Amino acid sequence: MLRHNAWRGVLVGTTMAALTVFGAGAAGAAGAQTAAAGCHVDGYVCMTVNDIYEPTVYVADGDSYTFLRASEVTSISNDTSVTYCVDAEYGFSVAPGQSVEVSHTVTAIEASPSGRCLS
Structure with a gap:
């Protein structure tokens, strides 16, 4: 026992x-x-940021956003009607309804009503 x-x-x-x-x-x-x-709101681009002070950034449809310093963004969800251009280590775009779930060092995100991005 x-x-x-x-x-x-x-x-x-x-x-x-x-x-x-x-x-x-x-x-x-x-x-x-x-x-x-958690990062989908109709009419907004939602970015999940690796930052303890601002872990989520919402950008209203048609607006642009610039970070104070380059920030690591781990996901971007575009729930707007506009394509967004992302200024990162290499530029890319996020079309309406598209989500990106890969980390990028982002400095800004800009609305592009034409759907075209320069970089």
Whole structure:
């Protein structure tokens, strides 16, 4: 028969294994769902920024935004009717309804009613 301390060790080990299997998966799924669903607002471009003071930036349809310093943007969702030009380490555009889920160092984002970006 196992002693009290042995049973405690078995219970702790089993609990830790269950938390590892179930807890990590559930927490990861919840975090991914929050990140993906949390940055979509009709009529705005939403940027998730790696900045503790301003973790989310919303830009109204047709407006432009310039960061005070280059910032790491981890996702951009364009829920407007205008294409946006992103001034980053290399320039790119985000069409209406498009989302970009890759980190970029961004300095500004500008509305482009024509749908064309210079860079």
